[in-house]
Amino acid sequence: MTTAQASGETRPGGRTARTRQAVLAAVFEELGEGGFAALTMEKIAQRSGIHLATLYRRWRGVEGLVCDLLTGLSADVPLPDTGTLPEDLRVLSRAIAVFYRDDRRRSLIEAVVSAAVRDPQAATLLRTFFAERSELYGRLVTRAVERGEVPADTDPEQVMAALGAPFYYRLLIARGAVDPALAESTATAVWAAVRAGAYKKADTADGTHDGR
Numbered sequence: 064m065t066t067a068q069a070s071g072e073t074r075p076g077g078r079t080a081r082t083r084q085a086v087l088a089a090v091f092e093e094l095g096e097g098g099f100a101a102l103t104m105e106k107i108a109q110r111s112g113i114h115l116a117t118l119y120r121r122w123r124g125v126e127g128l129v130c131d132l133l134t135g136l137s138a139d140v141p142l143p144d145t146g147t148l149p150e151d152l153r154v155l156s157r158a159i160a161v162f163y164r165d166d167r168r169r170s171l172i173e174a175v176v177s178a179a180v181r182d183p184q185a186a187t188l189l190r191t192f193f194a195e196r197s198e199l200y201g202r203l204v205t206r207a208v209e210r211g212e213v214p215a216d217t218d219p220e221q222v223m224a225a226l227g228a229p230f231y232y233r234l235l236i237a238r239g240a241v242d243p244a245l246a247e248s249t250a251t252a253v254w255a256a257v258r259a260g261a262y263k264k265a266d267t268a269d270g271t272h273d274g275r
Contacts, residue, residue: 082113082117082121083121083131085111085112085113086107086111086113086118086122086128087128087131087132087135088111089106089107089110089111089113090102090107090125090128090129090132091132091136091167091171092110092167093106093107093110094129094167094170094171094174095166095167095170098170098173098174099125099129099170099173099174099177099178102125102129102174103125104118104119104124104125107125107128123184124182125174125178126175126178126182126184126185126188127184127185127188129171129174129175129178130175130178130185130188130189130192132171133171133172133175133192134192136162136168136171137192137196139158139162140155140158140159140162141158142155142199142200142202142203143155143158143203144206147207147212148203148204148206148207148212148213148254148257149250149254151203151206151207152203152226152250152253152254153246153247153250153251155200155203155226155250156226156246156247156249156250156253157243157246157247157250159226159227159230159241159246160230160241160242160243160245160246163230163234163241164241169234169241172231172234172235173234173235175188175189175192176189176235196223197219197220197223197224200223200226201219201220201222201223202219203219203222204217204218204219204222204223204257205219213257213258214260214263216263216264217257217260217262217263217264218262218263218264218265221262222253222257222262225252225253225256225262226249226250226253229245229248229249230245230249233245
């Protein structure tokens, strides 16, 4: 299942799209009021005005709902294109920090990770979500390679993992604030590591790069 499938068959601009918008708005508000522990399908149905049976048919449970919401909100972190990789990393890092300043968004990522531990569907959705985000933002590195700004064997996936890791450590492990200082230090450290050749593509058995 891909992240797009989490919400059922969506017809942009039609009744299904309006239903999804109302439901995900209700999920966001409920997360802000009570967090994931208090989130129930009944509360979402009441707040959104959408029949409970419809919610179960399209999302199966709260896990599917929060994963779908995370996918939709991720559009608030656009792909930068400043012309240089260090500035792209800085802009992206700042955007991630701004994204998680909202307590509801913090609750959302906590909910998705928590759900993934217990629910195979949620785990698949979470892996797919991060793989898609890594591929999207990895274009920053691909463009930098094309400009001759970084070595050709720089691995976009490793760079994006290094950029995201401090944020999720702060959010999920240290339980601290995601602030501008974290954004700046993360971007600076990742760029320094890229320049030092720390994120090279792995070699395959025949001595060539794996092509990721």
